[in-house]
Amino acid sequence: LALSSSANSTGKSEWKKGDPVPYSALTDCFEQIDKTTKRTLISSYLTSFLLKVALNPGKDGGDLLRVVYLCINRLCPDYMGIELGIGESLIIKAIAQCTGRSVQQIKTDLRTVGDLGLVAEQSRGKQKTLFKSAPLTVPFVFKCLTDIAKASGNASQARKVGIIQKLLTPCTGSETKFIVRSLEGKLRIGLAEKTLVTALAHAIVLKEVGSKKLPEGKLADILAKGAEAVKAVYRQVQLSNIIHNRYSDSSLLKGGIEGLKEACKLTPGVPLKPMLAKPTKAIGEVLDRFEGKEFTCEYKYDGERAQIHMLEDGQIVVFSRNSENMSAKYPDLVESIPRCVDKSVKTFVIDTEAVAYDIQEKKLLPFQQLTTRKRKDVRTEDITVRVHIFAFDLLYLNGESLLQKELVERRRLLQESFHPVEGEFAFAESSDGSSSEQIAEFLDESIKDGCEGLMVKRLTSADSTYEPSRRSINWLKLKKDYLAGVGDSCDLVVVGGYYGKGKRTNTYGAFLLACYDADAEQFQTACKIGTGFSDQMLQDLYNLLSPLELASGKRSDIQADMSKPPDVWFEPKVVFEVLTADLTLSPIYMAAQGLVDERGISLRFPRFIRIREDKDADDATTSEQIAEFYEAQALASKGNRGGGGND
Ligand code: ATP
Numbered sequence: 001l002a003l004s005s006s007a008n009s010t011g012k013s014e015w016k017k018g019d020p021v022p023y024s025a026l027t028d029c030f031e032q033i034d035k036t037t038k039r040t041l042i043s044s045y046l047t048s049f050l051l052k053v054a055l056n057p058g059k060d061g062g063d064l065l066r067v068v069y070l071c072i073n074r075l076c077p078d079y080m081g082i083e084l085g086i087g088e089s090l091i092i093k094a095i096a097q098c099t100g101r102s103v104q105q106i107k108t109d110l111r112t113v114g115d116l117g118l119v120a121e122q123s124r125g126k127q128k129t130l131f132k133s134a135p136l137t138v139p140f141v142f143k144c145l146t147d148i149a150k151a152s153g154n155a156s157q158a159r160k161v162g163i164i165q166k167l168l169t170p171c172t173g174s175e176t177k178f179i180v181r182s183l184e185g186k187l188r189i190g191l192a193e194k195t196l197v198t199a200l201a202h203a204i205v206l207k208e209v210g211s212k213k214l215p216e217g218k219l220a221d222i223l224a225k226g227a228e229a230v231k232a233v234y235r236q237v238q239l240s241n242i243i244h245n246r247y248s249d250s251s252l253l254k255g256g257i258e259g260l261k262e263a264c265k266l267t268p269g270v271p272l273k274p275m276l277a278k279p280t281k282a283i284g285e286v287l288d289r290f291e292g293k294e295f296t297c298e299y300k301y302d303g304e305r306a307q308i309h310m311l312e313d314g315q316i317v318v319f320s321r322n323s324e325n326m327s328a329k330y331p332d333l334v335e336s337i338p339r340c341v342d343k344s345v346k347t348f349v350i351d352t353e354a355v356a357y358d359i360q361e362k363k364l365l366p367f368q369q370l371t372t373r374k375r376k377d378v379r380t381e382d383i384t385v386r387v388h389i390f391a392f393d394l395l396y397l398n399g400e401s402l403l404q405k406e407l408v409e410r411r412r413l414l415q416e417s418f419h420p421v422e423g424e425f426a427f428a429e430s431s432d433g434s435s436s437e438q439i440a441e442f443l444d445e446s447i448k449d450g451c452e453g454l455m456v457k458r459l460t461s462a463d464s465t466y467e468p469s470r471r472s473i474n475w476l477k478l479k480k481d482y483l484a485g486v487g488d489s490c491d492l493v494v495v496g497g498y499y500g501k502g503k504r505t506n507t508y509g510a511f512l513l514a515c516y517d518a519d520a521e522q523f524q525t526a527c528k529i530g531t532g533f534s535d536q537m538l539q540d541l542y543n544l545l546s547p548l549e550l551a552s553g554k555r556s557d558i559q560a561d562m563s564k565p566p567d568v569w570f571e572p573k574v575v576f577e578v579l580t581a582d583l584t585l586s587p588i589y590m591a592a593q594g595l596v597d598e599r600g601i602s603l604r605f606p607r608f609i610r611i612r613e614d615k616d617a618d619d620a621t622t623s624e625q626i627a628e629f630y631e632a633q634a635l636a637s638k639g640n641r642g643g644g645g646n647d
Helices: 023-034 039-055 063-071 088-099 103-113 117-123 140-149 158-167 175-184 195-207 218-237 243-254 256-263 283-289 329-341 369-371 408-416 438-449 535-548 623-641
Strands: 277-280 295-300 304-310 316-319 346-358 388-398 426-427 454-459 469-477 490-498 508-516 521-531 575-579 582-586 602-603 605-609
Touching: 023 039, 023 140, 023 175, 039 063, 039 243, 063 140, 063 195, 063 369, 088 103, 088 117, 088 158, 088 175, 103 117, 117 175, 140 158, 140 175, 158 175, 195 256, 218 256, 256 605, 277 283, 283 438, 283 469, 283 623, 295 438, 295 469, 304 329, 304 388, 316 329, 329 388, 346 369, 369 605, 388 408, 438 454, 490 521, 490 623, 508 575, 508 623, 521 575, 582 623, 602 623
Parallel strands: 277 469, 388 426, 521 602
Antiparallel strands: 295 454, 304 316, 304 346, 346 388, 454 469, 490 508, 490 575, 508 521, 575 605, 582 602
């Protein structure tokens, strides 16, 4: 472990016991991380720093949490909905005001430098300071960022600019750069959340071990076990939820890893990241993958994923695929769910799909109908589009997590604990038959009933446990429409826009889309899409995207061929779901570059399906998924050439 050699090297800044952690100590650590791409080094720098903070977490004991949050650019768990990511123009205004430069000068620099953090740092460097302000501390920075994120209402712009100034004035060295990048919502130092999870686990273990002498090999062993335990917790609840305030520093640190595991147990009210499925292109592929093993086919409903929790006090909370609290969007669900619950049930977490429903015709409506529902301040009496819940999993019941139980058992408990209510709640239609004909028949039925296809799931054995946040091979999706294409649609981030021609000069006419490489924190371009949009759609997209235009041009975390840049670059926020005929190696696009070939992979003839409002840029199709699609396609075409037919 490189840790021992770097244990004392994480920065010049030291602090006395009980003092708040200086912000410069954190930014020194960021600088070190920024200078390397080696995961082990990044992890050891961070472990050393987190250990130092863990040993001396400030007077209120809260600085370890704050530091971890600042490393991932968050202020609280995602589901609480308080986010950083301030618009570029507001930050430019604040930088101008506190450096005495003009907005225009800053914009000009930004176009050349491409990083507002650096521009701010350079602008501060040019300034003469007359008096020295007190140095920034982690709790102060954290509080200011939280105040900015929470500011709303008419005067909020001016308040935000005021707080940013308060933050920037005492900055020295690279502090300015990191404050600005935090405000923008991305640190851009190549620090993957996974690495932070490992480093946090190591720091907790090392703190517990203290100065105890351990036999050779023992330390490495408990470090590895600690990291595995924290990763398992992480898969369930996401880092920002692990360190949710109510778990507080003390439970992060007390009782070491075991204490953490105990504190982070699945709890109604705290969403867990849903299990995801792998796409398949043919029934034959499903049978190959699940050969000889027990599985079940369920209808794949075309709605919105809804993870529904009932808390001890009877409160119902609905979370989206993205852990967003959707209870305000679905007051009708919150009201109706208790009617479907057996009296014996006190607390639960169920995994379901909420589908638009025609109560008169008793039939499912397409997903588009669901999108016409208002997202906020919905009053039950104003609802025109009804939703029907189709429950397919039970994750928690009466104080007990069921994640480790087999699906067959979870399903039994689900059906025992809930009862269908016509037009409101039902269990997902399922069929446990496993011949090719039975699957084909059930697939056809699902389509006739208004579904997208099937979800095929392992039913028994350790392979049928619920795997939070994992795209698992134990869940396969079979979408009828996509059997002819690459097996699934892609969800890509809009990173650039091209102005329209002719009638469409006032809107964008085409868009540059990118996939996401989570390890490198980079967006990689995958295709340009410009057909299939009506004039009205283009106008709506213009309204949505133009506020995201970047004065600075391309952000450094977007990998793109610059010989033909788009007319404008966007902040990567909006996600398009697109279909493609096939994938091809490309000298121009960068998706999955280096994974299957030196060239990138691009989508041919992409077709727009819809905006994925339930996905953030970080949830876009990943580079690995694009590589997997490409390889599966190559394999299928080889099979076809060799005469090995596929259904
Ligand atoms: P992914 O979540 O895999 O990135 P996605 O959000 O685009 O993809 P799909 O590829 O359409 O979703 O497939 C998975 C989704 O299908 C689930 O997230 C869930 O919302 C929905 N779904 C519908 N019926 C079921 C079911 N019976 N079991 C599991 N998921 C189902």
